[in-house]
Amino acid sequence: MEDTASALSKLSRRNKRLESLLKKYKQTHHLQYALIQLSEQASTVPELTLLYPAIHHILEQYLPSRSFYVVLQNQFSQQLELSYFVDERDGISVPLNESHHFSEGVTGYVFRLGKTVYFTRDTMQAAITEGRFRALGSPAEYWVGVPVYRDKTIIGVMVSQSYNAEQSYSEQQIELLEVMSLYLATAIERVKKRELLESEVKIRTRALMQSNEALNKEIEQRKKALERQQILFKISELATCNSQIDEIYQQVHQIIRSITFADNLYIALYDKESGWLNFPYCVDSVSPSSQPRKFAKGYSELVISTERSQLIDGHRANLLIENGIVERPANFDPKWAATSWLGAPLKTAQGVIGLIACQAYNHSYEFDHDDMELISFVSNQIATVLQTHLANQALKASYQELEIRVLEKTKELRQTNLHLQMQIEERKKIEQQLYHDAHHDPLTGLPNRSLFLTQLEKTLQIYQRHPEHHFAVLFIDLDKFKDINDQLGHQAGDQFLINVSEAFSECIREHDLLARLAGDEFVILLNHLSDKNQAEDVAKRIIRVMQKPFCMKGICVQSGASIGITYSNKRYGDIDEIIRDADAAMYYAKNAGRGRFEFYHPLLTAGKHLPKAVECHHLCDLPSHFRSTEVVDYSASATKLIQTVPAVRMLEAFGEHPVLGSTSFDILKKFAAERDEQLELELKLLREAQVATPQFAGHTLLACSTLLLEEQAFGLLQKQLQNQSKGLCLLFNEHDIRFASSRQLDNLKQLALTGIPIGLNDFAKDRCDLTLLSQIDFTYVLLSSTFSKRVLQQSSFEVQLKGILAVTECKNIQVIAKGPAILNFQTLLEKHGLKRFFGKQLNLATLAETQASSELLAE
Structure with missing residues (x-):
């Protein structure tokens, strides 16, 4: 029962989360669809008397708006006049013709306030009591007023009210009203222009009937008007199409080409904040592409700064240059100058966002005022389309995808409501997919x-x-x-x-x-x-x-x-x-x-936090000392393990670094600034080891790098080894020997021939190459700790160990196993034929020292 209750509780929380997400997507869908419908209505209705019922019909789909009216300010009398009114209770009984009627009521209050106002019956009554406005008409249960702006000027108020106490307005519904109001002024202007255009066509048509000569002229103008209307329709279609922005630019080019000469056309966008002009689209026979540039004194900048269309021929171009209004670039070639240039600003509610320009070369075409009028006529519509696509191109694809997914998931959820377990599984898949996409x-x-x-x-x-x-x-x-x-x-x-x-x-x-x-x-x-x-x-x-x-x-x-x-x-x-x-x-x-x-290693970043004097510290100047670790030889014949007198030891050089303290020179050499510094350090450590070697009866192993085997360094090495005792064995890393040059290998063999003991360190760490053991006369071979562990873990490595022991026995090479100084570990290796081990004993003193060194190296 508890599991069922927990599952139900978890399902309930996920239901709420999905409902919230669905509600958000539905709101986005409603806003987008309502704006599309408004744009379609603005493009299709022939007059304003039909636009307002169409807007009312759109709003009724999403909110309680059976009572709806629109009040606009008369631009001549500056009075608020009713443009559209539908009320389920008052009808037209309200004295609409009364002087200053709307200015004194709540509608005028919203107009003066300039922002959205939402009243309930009680809050409206309180506002009336305070004297903010007069009470007109029947009191509504809920009242919403949204200001209508053209550019940044308020031109009217759009109102929706509900007389039903159970039908209030949500934040999403109010947001929908506000969004509709933002585009209402544009829609009204488009319809007014179309009404004006239709009226002009009708007047000219009647005038054409009076004379044959006037008839031909008016028919031609009507054709132009119809062409302009078709152009506007095409541009309006671009606002609602789902094409990519590059396709939109191409379609705009085709539209401009249909009304004027546009073989050479570019679209420029202006970023006020950065002060740069960008050219996202350019088709030009002289300059195929245009690079972004700073705002300067060109033709394009003249259009943007004046916010007016500009027609420039050769004569006007010279005047503009003489007056300093236009400046040519230093590398400009006059023979590539346009003989005729026409540009129109792309204006939106937020200002000029760029321009669209056409140009002709070698007098192939001369633009006139008719061309400028046409391109000016369509530029504002093009600006609106481009701004919409530029603002939504990144979100559009995701919105569509989310809309489809929400619809699909909603349908699946309806089908799976009868089966609780299926619903849980489906929602898990949705969450996993969303999480996967985000991460x-x-x-x-x-x-x-x-x-x-x-x-x-x-x-x-x-x-x-x-x-x-x-x-x-x-x-x-x-x-x-x-x-x-x-x-x-x-x-x-x-x-x-x-x-x-x-x-x-x-x-x-x-x-x-x-x-x-x-x-x-x-x-x-x-x-x-x-x-x-x-x-x-x-x-x-x-x-x-x-x-x-x-x-x-x-x-x-x-x-x-x-x-x-x-x-x-x-x-x-x-x-x-x-x-x-x-x-x-x-x-x-x-x-x-x-x-x-x-x-x-800390040395990689130490220089960033140290003074320059410390950062450039020469390694040879560091105080140094040696730490000795003895190789242990165990006998398996005794009844218990008895340690014999050590005959081999390992010397490890340590330097007192100003940052890391006592640190192995094997680590420090890796970060030497120059090869000469590393060579100098190698020879110094060798000299110090030679001093310490006679004090020890057996062999002393000293780790060296193959740098000593290079041609220039090998002579110094031989000279330094002339008078030393045979107790010092030079130990080279197996990985370095494997990748050494032929000259370095010859020098290594020369050391063995002259009687200098040499050893191979970390053998079989990556691979077991027995040819190294057979070709070079090593005195000692130190098996890597990794190989020692693998011998005990995998049987395949036992065969490799047998091969190593067979070759070393023939060559009289001493084999030493490296690993932790644990008796059980060494006892197991001893059973495989290994007698000597290299590792620190785990007494209290060395354990503390080992732990401190490990932590320092790990850092």
């Missing part, structure tokens, strides 16, 4: 920035409550995406983004989140991580995917991906810091050569 990228279908940031915020909150739930953010920027757009086109670029999003989705787990931020930027949120290697694996898969060329239309373009990674850290207080750090790491990866990934 997903329309091109790729991936989550957008809003959804990603919301999910990242939740993940950060979970991590702050449960620090063991680690996460990582991968910020991905596609390399050479601009080349794809330039060479193959934006359609190919869109298809490339779709292909990339599908490929990226296959590189992550189901519960991970892939989102598109903008353009060619993607971001991935990885949850439930145990270490950084998992984020690194995802980055490597993405880089491998992006190494494949993208081909379309027979052209192939090589792209790539630069990836910045930031790992969860307890210092993160908000998601902006996470996005900032991932973005900084991505830019470092891009600047470092692209097609790679980098983890965020």
